[in-house]
Amino acid sequence: MTPAHHPGEAWLMDYALGNLDQPFEAVLRAHVGVCASCRDTIAFAERLGGEIVHALPxxxxxxxxxxxCDHHEQETPRPQAVSRAHGIAVTDDIERCVETYLDSSLDALPWRGVGQGLRLCRLGEQAGARTWLLRGKPGTVxxxxxxxxxxxxxxxxxxxxxxxxxxxxxxIEDADESTAHQPVITRDGECICLAVTEGRLRFRDLLPRLVQPLLGI
Amino acid sequence: MLSHRHRPPSPVPDADTRDDRVVDLAADSAARERARETAWLERVRDHGDRDAYERLFAAFTPRLTAWIGAQGLDGASAEAVVQDVMITAWTRARLFDAAKASARTWMYTLARNRMIDHHRAGERRARAHDGYATLLPAEDEAVDTPEQGLTRARIAALLEQLPAEQRQVLLLVYVEGRSHREIAQELELPIGTVKSRARLAFNRLRKLLEDPAP
Known part of the structure; x- marks a missing residue:
């Protein structure tokens, strides 16, 4: 698997420094596990950290x-990665990876139909960020x-x-306040996404705005 | 670039490290300095070499202490964290793999991991405005005094080449350990602006620093 879209470098730096709250950390970890390019970026972010610290007075x-040396014996530790680029499970099966993380098959989760071929499953809220799964039929707008x-x-x-x-x-689609979008699921098959969102979504149209409080999105 | 800059005082001054320092200054080569640190760590790993460990200790301990202090730990806590890191570097040196990282990167990741544990243990980081003030060059002013700011080496010169607003974001991330979202709040900037400054600074440095050697 070679992902084509990646989180911005700011996210990967935060990831490399361990600066993220758990929801963003989790979604990035899942991507990084399948993305050699982001693992390289994280390895460089660590290298840059070493260089910058080395320049401090x-x-x-x-x-x-x-x-x-006098008080501590050298050990022969079990191999263990100290880098956050090398220290994650590398897998090519992103669905399985997330199922393992959730400890549930995706089908067994409590999905809630919201109409127009779309189902949602809220996984939780932490530090102002909501984690949810979204599942849509082919062609859903x-x-x-x-x-x-x-x-x-x-x-x-x-x-x-x-x-x-x-x-x-x-x-990964990396969005912020400057992003306005309208995802359209391809006609090839159903689409399942894991999203972590800060703050409420702002819908352009009336109908989604009306149902928004009911759905908690 | 190294030749006219001081090194911070070493806690273990002895004749050997002083000699090394002269060689360092003459070499004027970041790559050779990195290679030397890596060779020390390999000697610690392979032979339990105490002299090599002392050199590593002298090179890294003062800087890691400064870094951890800049992240909001008081002097005693910062020193306790660095002591843990330096004990780990001695006891678990066999984890070091030069094919994956230089000693400099490895030491940094050990300290970073220790800081992650520290934060996860619920010890909220105090906000280190003092650290920021003493470590970050004001506005666009270049830092060239050894007592203040980023003192050494190629990276300091490269950072000075960045536009001030990019350098500020990079140093807030790396020196103070702020997330880009925290920076956006503090500087009252849109998240997209902070992300874009971080991206430009990071990619510029990556282009300048990345070479085939680890």
Whole structure:
């Protein structure tokens, strides 16, 4: 699997530094597991961190090297990655990867039909970000909307169009307040996405606005 | 670039490291300095070499302490974290693989991992405005005094080439450990603007720094 659409570098830097709240961390981890290009970017983000720290003016410390060598034995640890680029399960099956994370098959989740060939499943809310799954039949047209904050959408299965871009399994759509979009699921098959969204969506049309409070989106 | 810049004072001053420093200064080569650090760590890993460990310790401990302090830990906590990191570098050196990362990157990831544990343990980071003020060059002013700001090496010169607003975002991310969303809130900028500055700065440095060597 070679994803074509990636989270922006700002997300990958945050990921490399461990700066993200759990919902965004989880969706990025799932993408990074299938994306060699983002793993390279994270490896460089770590390298850049090492270079920048190396350029800081040092502060003296009150402990010394000899005491550490005297008081601690060298170990033979089980192999373990210290890099966040190498330290994640690399898999080509994004659907399975998310099922493992949720500890449930996608079909067994409590989906809720919202009409127009679309089903939603809310997975939770943490630190102002909602995680949800979205599942649509082939050809489904989602309501046109903008965002009040960041949104990362990971395609687990199938594909959808947004304008002239097509997002397929493994791809991430990286959206924020400046993004207005209307995803359209391709006619080839159903599409399942995992999305993490900050703030309420802002729908252009009246009908989705009316049902929005009921759906909690 | 190294030749006219001071190194921070070493906590383990001895004749050998002083000699090394002279060689460092003459070499004027970031790649060779990196290779030397990696060779020290390999000697620690393969032979439990205490001299090599002392050199590694002298090269990294003061900077990691500064970095962790900039992320909002007080002096005693920062020192405790760095001590943990340096113990790990000694006891678990066998995890180091030079094919995957240089010693510099590896030491950084150890410290980063320790900081992630620290934050996950629920110790909220205090906001380090002091750290920011002392480490970040004001506006577009280039930093060239060894006592202040980013003092050394190629990376400092490269950072100075970036537009001030890009450099600011990069240093807030890397020095203070802020997420891009936190930066957008603090600087009262749209998230898209912060992301775009981060992207431009990151990709510029990546282009300049990335070479076949790890």
């Amino acid at each position: 040092g502060r003296p410390v009150a402990f010394d090297a000899r005491a550490i 989602l309501p046109h909307h903008t965002h009040a904050g960041s949104e990362l959408t990971l395609v687990l299965k199938g594909a959808y169009f947004c304008g002239d871009r097509i997002y397929r399994a493994g791809d």
